[in-house]
């Protein structure tokens with residue numbers, strides 16, 4: 001359970017389509033990494049899969065049902081999303097933030113139960129946030145903050161977890177910690193995990209399936225060995241890279257060494273700098 | 284493990300919720316303070332009455348002076364009760380607006396919602412001078428909703444900049460305020476006291492009739508705010524996170540905004556523009572009990588009640604026998620606080 005796929009999914013802001021007629025299948029019970037250059041539509045796709053963005057055409061499906069036909073609460077119990085760079089209200093403690101993950105389980109009057117209590121305790125424990133639970137989120141370091149948000153998504157107890165750049169802001173140690181955590185959730189609890197990462201070596205090592213996006217299109221999808229190749233890197237990122245094989249595990253390691261001569265990766269234009277990102281409020 | 288919060292109700296019972304541990308203590312403390320302030324306020328005036336006699340008269344007991352009952356129960360009590368009520372209503376609508384917009388500067392008077400409600404009520408009064416106290420809140424509600432919609436249209440750009448919302452709100456407030464002044468001046472509202480209410484915000488001369496107009500609105504919309512508290516909590520995390528958690532964002536936003544507008548409309552009808560209560564009370568409440576709304580809403584309500592009762596008391600005693608409307612007192616306290624908030628948010 002927890003199978004996600006899309007059919008001719010078209011996502012757009014204003015007039016411009018970011019993702020057009022996309023068909024992808026996310027393997028159930030696996031860890032999938034979405035990779036691609038800045039602005040290629042990774043966040044947009046994730047938002048489309050989680051019903052944060054209404055499609056212009058096509059649809060996304062969870063276990064064969066169109067996500068737009070499901071009651072919001074039911075979807076939220078099955079699919080959780082951590083958007084890119086969320087901002088917590090001033091003074092909200094980690095524990096209060098994590099408790100919000102239980103929202104889809106509450107009704108008019110029933111607003112807190114033993115199950116909620118346990119889910120919050122478990123989420124804090126898994127993410128190593130127990131000692132920081134009483135601290136305000138805005139008084140934490142970037143990495144601690146990221147883990148607090150992940151804990152909130154975990155408290156939601158969904159079989160599918162979508163995470164937009166969960167390792168950004170983290171140091172090497174905490175990046176690995178988060179990736180280990182996600183893989184553990186997948187291996188031990190069978191959750192389907194989809195994450196956006198920029199570090200290809202992390203994508204290769206910690207995921208079962210890699211989808212490389214460029215300009216809203218899937219350039220390559222498959223196992224890390226199939227996707228992390230010098231051809232794909234040239235086409236998607238416009239870089240020349242050596243591909244080695246990890247001596248222990250055999251997963252590919254990439255070492256970029258030069259920019260392609262005539263790469264088809266657009267240099268960021270001024271309008272993409274000026275384009276406002278929604279949903280981030282600086283209070 | 285010691286629970287970090289108080290959990291009320293069990294799974295078997297139909298009602299269960301969690302509260303910050305600080306909430307009950309502060310609620311008791313604030314309720315006590317508001318009660319004391321109210322008793323003092325009823326006792327003060329041209330004809331001072333001791334606190335003990337105030338309590339006796341309110342409870343219908345003999346005080347040994349036949350005038351006490353009339354002075355306390357007919358003249359002074361409704362005024363203090365209205366002050367308590369509008370304080371709570373303004374504070375709750377301020378909490379809702381700040382939570383919805385994720386903007387610490389949002390409040391009914393700074394977003395133009397109060398001004399819209401006043402104008403609509405004045406227009407109704409001028410058009411049909413015999414309009415009953417019962418019809419006024421409906422007109423005010425319409426005005427409040429229109430003003431809220433206008434501010435939203437004019438200031439929304441996808442990102443939410445706290446200062447833009449407030450600039451648009453203040454601009455709208457001054458335009459609507461000017462229109463209101465014109466209406467009051469040329470509209471031949473016979474009742475001078477009533478006109479003054481629209482311009483300054485005062486509980487002067489409120490009767491039981493005013494209180495009766497206020498109570499039904501409070502009885503519906505204060506509980507509504509509490510019921511919506513958990514939705515406000517997730518909306519406070521931002522639109523994307525709220526949607527991801529399964530919030531029907533547009534619906535909840537609409538209900539919350541309607542609740543805030545209705546509470547403002549009811550207060551405006553009875554007491555005009557009592558400014559800054561809806562700005563200050565939420566900040567105090569969050570400082571006391573943290574940002575979870577099930578705790579913030581009642582705490583802010585009592586804080587607002589206390590502020591307005593004290594403002595009214597101060598306004599009557601500072602320069603007695605001259606009375607300063609409580610709206611002027613709250614503005615004198617509130618304006619520096621607003622400056623302080625502006626300063627703190629200057630980087631956004």
Ligand SMILES: Nc1ncnc2c1ncn2[C@@H]1O[C@H](COP(=O)(O)OP(=O)(O)OP(=O)(O)O)[C@@H](O)[C@H]1O
Nearest residue numbers: 013018037038039040041042043044272275277278
């Ligand atoms: N709210 C928005 N309104 C208009 N255009 C947007 C909006 N959000 C994103 N875009 C545009 O859509 C395109 C894809 O953006 P998206 O955020 O999906 O990229 P991304 O792959 O997640 O990039 P990054 O690696 O920088 O996070 C970009 O060109 C961006 O400018």
Ligand SMILES: [Mg+2]
Nearest residue numbers: 042043084164
């Ligand atoms: Mg992104």
